[in-house]
Amino acid sequence: MNTPQASEVWIRLQKELPQWVEESRAQCGEGKVASYIPELAKAPHRALGIQIMNGSGASIAAGDAAIPFTMQSISKVFTLLLALMDNGEAAVFDKVGMEPTGDNFNSMLKLELVQPGIPFNPLINAGAIVISSLIAGARMEEKSDRVLQFFRKLAANDFLEVNEAVYQSEAASADLNRSMAYFLKDNGVLKGKVDEVLDVYFRHCSINVTCADLARMALVLAFDGTDPITGERHIPRRYVQIAKTFMVTCGMYNASGEFAIEVGMPAKSGVAGGILTLVPGRYGIGVVGPALNPKGNSIAGVDLLETLSQRLDWSLF
Known part of the structure; x- marks a missing residue:
């Protein structure tokens, strides 16, 4: 990927991420909170948050990143x-x-x-x-x-x-x-x-997490099964390759092809509004936005990830 130096990206994220979150939050009105599991219908409709973690453990959060939600x-x-x-x-x-x-x-x-x-x-x-x-x-x-x-x-x-x-x-x-x-x-x-x-x-x-938890879990996948913060290998590299391939081809339900074209990052969504994604070798990312599009993905979360991918050239493709 032809990307700016990591330090320049980090500085830009610190400066612009809160604004990008607020721009994407406008999409929440077009989505619907999941209700087929009744307890999920209680989620805040206009919530949107994100946390991004790098290999040294530093993180940037914006929006409603601290709210808990279930992994689904x-x-x-x-x-x-x-x-x-x-x-x-x-x-x-x-x-x-x-x-x-x-x-x-x-x-x-x-x-x-x-x-x-x-x-x-x-x-x-x-x-x-x-x-x-x-x-x-x-x-x-x-x-x-x-x-x-x-x-x-x-x-x-x-x-x-x-x-x-x-x-x-x-x-x-x-x-x-x-x-x-x-x-x-x-x-x-x-x-x-x-x-x-x-x-x-x-x-x-039904395990409860926050965006910080998803970002840390995604970071292990971004570094092929090794936690870059502790240096401990948790998962064999081959199995992480398999999982990330499934994330690209199947991770966003039957909108996975569209997501691959528009965002181009391995990702997995859940109907509580969470999205786990990553930039290989660099970042783990957790997103939450309970308002869903018709395919079952966070409508504002997908919009936010499109913004990040396009403005920072994060697509794998």
Whole structure:
């Protein structure tokens, strides 16, 4: 990438990022807060925040970066990584595919239409439910605790917790996810008890974070699995390559192609309004904006990332 020197970019971010946030905040009125999980409907409609962290641990925050929100589908990137570390590539991709679907994230259409009946990728709901079944652990509680501890390590935050209100709301409104899980179970793809697998899934989607947590987790991905602040390797480089490729091709639901063209950064969104993204070898970025566009992505958050990518030449392409 032909970019200005990092110090010049950092100075520009310190100066201009608050203004860019306010410009993008105007988009919030065009979006809608997720309501199919009732607890998510309580999120502040006009909130927009961002935190950017560099490899030395310095960070810049603007807007409503301090508000907590649940990871939702962003968590799928990291459960995929944990499943790969637990099982290896062959076992994981025997149960999920590697291709975008072009369908909504909660669609089960292709499970029956396209053989052999495995989810197209790990970042749609069906795929993430299968991935949740592959987390090592003798009991549901052990699996969920391993996920939480892994997330805490990557975020360098021992206080990450499951938002119980969102977890309960998600579990109570998950008929479609249950339908997918039972179909996968009947098809021989999902192993284990459906209710226990779904409980692991609901809990990791309901982990509370802030933009700072997402930025630190993204920083580990930006540096190929090593935390550049501590020097500790958390994830094998090969598995991070896999995860980042999925983020480019599938991370923004069925708007991933458009996002790749307009922004060109590996990213994963969630319906609570979060977006995790990164600039390889340089920055980890966390964004929150609960008002969503029709594809389920933060409408103001996407607009803000387009601004950053275009003005700072951050696209990989």
